[in-house]
Amino acid sequence: MNRxxxxxxxxxxxxxxxxxxxxxxxxxxxxxxxxxLPAPSLIGATLVKDWPTLSGSLVVTxxxxxxxxxxxxxxxxxxxxxxxxxxxxxxxxxxxTVILQVTPVIAIAPLLLVYLTPGEAVLVCSFLVAFxxxxxxxxxxxxxxxxxxxxxxxxxxxxxxxxxxxxxIPAALPYFLGGLRIGGGLALIxxxxxxxxxxxxxxxxxxxxxxxxxxxxLNIPRMFAALVLISVSGVAIFVCTTTLSWLLLHxxxxxxxxxxx
Amino acid sequence: xxxPLPAARAVANATGDAPSAPARExxxxxxxxxxxFQNGVEALRAVxxxxxxxxxxxxxxxxxxxxxxxxRLLAGLANPSLGRIDWPATEHDLGFxxxxxxxxxxxxxxxxxxxxxxxxxxxxxTARPRVEEALAQVGLSGFDRxxxxxxxxxxxxxxxxxxxxxxxxxxxxxxxxxxxxxEITRMKLNDDLVALKCELNATVVFVTHSVFESVYLSDRIxxxxxxxxxxxxxxxxxxxxxxxxxxxxRAEYAELCRETSRALHRAMGAEPxxxxxxxx
Ligand SMILES: Nc1ncnc2c1ncn2[C@@H]1O[C@H](COP(=O)(O)OP(=O)(O)OP(=O)(O)O)[C@@H](O)[C@H]1O
Ligand SMILES: [Mg+2]
Numbered sequence: 217m218n219r220x221x222x223x224x225x226x227x228x229x230x231x232x233x234x235x236x237x238x239x240x241x242x243x244x245x246x247x248x249x250x251x252x253l254p255a256p257s258l259i260g261a262t263l264v265k266d267w268p269t270l271s272g273s274l275v276v277t278x279x280x281x282x283x284x285x286x287x288x289x290x291x292x293x294x295x296x297x298x299x300x301x302x303x304x305x306x307x308x309x310x311x312x313t314v315i316l317q318v319t320p321v322i323a324i325a326p327l328l329l330v331y332l333t334p335g336e337a338v339l340v341c342s343f344l345v346a347f348x349x350x351x352x353x354x355x356x357x358x359x360x361x362x363x364x365x366x367x368x369x370x371x372x373x374x375x376x377x378x379x380x381x382x383x384x385i386p387a388a389l390p391y392f393l394g395g396l397r398i399g400g401g402l403a404l405i406x407x408x409x410x411x412x413x414x415x416x417x418x419x420x421x422x423x424x425x426x427x428x429x430x431x432x433x434l435n436i437p438r439m440f441a442a443l444v445l446i447s448v449s450g451v452a453i454f455v456c457t458t459t460l461s462w463l464l465l466h467x468x469x470x471x472x473x474x475x476x477x
Numbered sequence: 478x479x480x481p482l483p484a485a486r487a488v489a490n491a492t493g494d495a496p497s498a499p500a501r502e503x504x505x506x507x508x509x510x511x512x513x514f515q516n517g518v519e520a521l522r523a524v525x526x527x528x529x530x531x532x533x534x535x536x537x538x539x540x541x542x543x544x545x546x547x548x549r550l551l552a553g554l555a556n557p558s559l560g561r562i563d564w565p566a567t568e569h570d571l572g573f574x575x576x577x578x579x580x581x582x583x584x585x586x587x588x589x590x591x592x593x594x595x596x597x598x599x600x601x602x603t604a605r606p607r608v609e610e611a612l613a614q615v616g617l618s619g620f621d622r623x624x625x626x627x628x629x630x631x632x633x634x635x636x637x638x639x640x641x642x643x644x645x646x647x648x649x650x651x652x653x654x655x656x657x658x659x660e661i662t663r664m665k666l667n668d669d670l671v672a673l674k675c676e677l678n679a680t681v682v683f684v685t686h687s688v689f690e691s692v693y694l695s696d697r698i699x700x701x702x703x704x705x706x707x708x709x710x711x712x713x714x715x716x717x718x719x720x721x722x723x724x725x726x727r728a729e730y731a732e733l734c735r736e737t738s739r740a741l742h743r744a745m746g747a748e749p750x751x752x753x754x755x756x757x
Contacts, residue, residue: 368592
């Protein structure tokens, strides 16, 4: 089994390295100029050389994404709890959340820029896209409780508060975590897309702006370097949310169950 | 409706006159209870039923005859549309065992069994002796930290029974609790249930599809017919409790099974009841 796991990590790593090596070789053998396609080694070197600029942008993008995700998590969960406890509220406001969700952020961003500073607008866009999956999933989870368990709570005359705390919330946890995983990815996408639309420069410039800016200056290696940082951020967010989900669910939920070989 | 009753009684009497069966005080009484759901389905019509303290009562009948509905009415999970349910005794704590184990998957066995006590306001420490006792009664000692998914189907059912027993209910309602289990596990759980019932001197209302199970377990079998759900016959099983495997080999057991199935078939033939027939 250990060998199996080693192979499972080794194989993708090898494939990844092989792809990089092939890329490097193709660029060198064909003498492709860096403005067309930079070699991985050059991208690495650019990452180091431009680190002072790029790291600043990385911090900007990551903090916007995380702030938006935290706000979306808190807001989405609270709203879902309100909806679950008071159904008329759900009928009344759910359509609004759907409208906000189905309208593409890229279309909302210019409008937001009229009212907000670019930094704020990016934050709001990122929040908007991350909010809905968390709200929708948590709402679904809070209402998909085993009816027999609900009957049991009713038979023992449990207050609706205890029913929420001891039954609905734990039952909703896997759904919420699913929403969080989707929301985490979307928050980053929202932040990037909104920043491209906003085109904010200077101090508060994030990674998306670096990409746009490098494009104008034909600094393709730096464009790739910024892209690498975005990908790494996305992977990091995914790993964090997946780990959190595993930590909370692996004792009892089927999604985290490892099948016996 | 009263027609099938004398025959059933006659058999009960022929089996020998009452070794046990003192007149037991009633725990609950359904008087002319009718239940019509919002979609117009008449699940029960004019049901008269008395549940006596300390008895093991089975509700036997084909699918859709309103057995679960009676249990839900008794549990207060639904209200009768007609008639009423009286509880002569002042205290009537209930325990409910569903067809599926219905455990909370995120909680271990201890926490699941603790739940009814916790809802009564007992802390974990206060409840511990009672929870451990209930687990011992169903033969699950030592499994308190296991999660439901780590248990077999039979063990989950035992945990579910332990949860129902936690509050020491005066009345235990069981809705086809063993229907999803294999024959061997079911027989074992039947035996354990008989022993437990005698030990606790509990009152049990047990819903089943199985003639054999009902005869083996019960003091009294109420046979029901569908469309609309109603009580059509009653069979007394005078053999003393607790029973064991030997009881299944006795002529008396075979005769009671035959009589009960006959009552069941008569019940279903009595009205033009199309569709499903709960055989066996
Ligand atoms: N909540 C409900 N709303 C509408 N109709 C219902 C409801 N619950 C039960 N019924 C109907 O009432 C009738 C009796 O149902 P019930 O569940 O009591 O039958 P049952 O004897 O327990 O059957 P089974 O052996 O299949 O469990 C059925 O026809 C069913 O369709
Ligand atoms: Mg039923």
